[in-house]
Amino acid sequence: MSYKNLVVEENASWLEVQIDRQKALNALNHDTMNDLDALVDEVHGKDEIRGVILTGAGEKAFVAGADIGELSDLSAEQAMAHAARGQGVFSKIENARKPFIAAVNGFALGGGLELAMSCHVRVFVSSASVGLPEVGLGVIPGYGGTQRLGRIVGLGRALEMTLTGNMIDAEEAYRIGLANKVVEAKELMETCRGIAASMNKRGPRAVSLALQAAVRGRDMPLAEGLAFEVSQFGLAANTDDWKEGTDAFLSKRKPEFKGK
Numbered sequence: 001m002s003y004k005n006l007v008v009e010e011n012a013s014w015l016e017v018q019i020d021r022q023k024a025l026n027a028l029n030h031d032t033m034n035d036l037d038a039l040v041d042e043v044h045g046k047d048e049i050r051g052v053i054l055t056g057a058g059e060k061a062f063v064a065g066a067d068i069g070e071l072s073d074l075s076a077e078q079a080m081a082h083a084a085r086g087q088g089v090f091s092k093i094e095n096a097r098k099p100f101i102a103a104v105n106g107f108a109l110g111g112g113l114e115l116a117m118s119c120h121v122r123v124f125v126s127s128a129s130v131g132l133p134e135v136g137l138g139v140i141p142g143y144g145g146t147q148r149l150g151r152i153v154g155l156g157r158a159l160e161m162t163l164t165g166n167m168i169d170a171e172e173a174y175r176i177g178l179a180n181k182v183v184e185a186k187e188l189m190e191t192c193r194g195i196a197a198s199m200n201k202r203g204p205r206a207v208s209l210a211l212q213a214a215v216r217g218r219d220m221p222l223a224e225g226l227a228f229e230v231s232q233f234g235l236a237a238n239t240d241d242w243k244e245g246t247d248a249f250l251s252k253r254k255p256e257f258k259g260k
């Protein structure tokens, strides 16, 4: 697969993906959004790939937002189409059947934080600064920020960040549950690879079914979410990995999952 603004490498059954538009601090333009859309298809199309670690090229930014140059002259209709397109791509990431880990290596602002929030695990470098600065541009978050931030950190904290547009540092992000971990720059990718390696040891189908149960169930009423979990549980019971994992435990050996 060839991408305009993504650099993709395969490592230990994961795709390690850098968003690479360093001249604009990796800001998301149309081409990058198309690339991210195609990336999810690539991940789903390759059975051997277990997930994605997503980061920004360079040492300064994960993603500094939507490309402001593409926003300034939009009509209301174009702005809505633009927001809906970005939301569609980020929802595709959030609803992916395989996990996405965001390695937040610097600024994650506006659309950049919205992208990190559509990933399933977020590891921050200690120097990261993140926020939703859109209101300072007379713009509002349009790639899911007004919805996902409150769901992750609670509405009170989300509103303070959204309405002031102020950035927070990595420690504060960790304190409020926006960052899963905070590490030094040299440890960022290894920490993400360690999380990926833990997932690699587990049943691939089980990881995928649990991911979908948790993500999709979050927006359902509890009874519906529980029923969805039951149906995912049934799908897991139909896999060879279920038998392998439980047999391995009972015979005190390591499981050899086949992802079937």
Ligand code: CO8
Binding pocket: 023, 024, 025, 027, 064, 065, 066, 067, 068, 069, 071, 079, 080, 082, 083, 086, 107, 109, 110, 111, 112, 133, 134, 137, 139, 140, 141, 142, 143
């Ligand atoms: N878009 C385009 N170019 C950018 C962006 C961006 N978001 N961010 C940085 N750049 C460019 C700069 O213009 C500059 O280019 P040049 O060298 O040609 O002048 C280059 O990247 C380096 O940036 P700075 O010189 O500004 O670097 P600093 O270290 O001084 O500052 C900051 C770093 C603080 C990150 C600063 O660049 C900044 O504030 N960037 C903008 C951050 C921002 O406001 N992001 C939100 C954008 S809006 C958004 O994301 C909306 C999402 C929803 C859209 C819905 C669709 C309608």
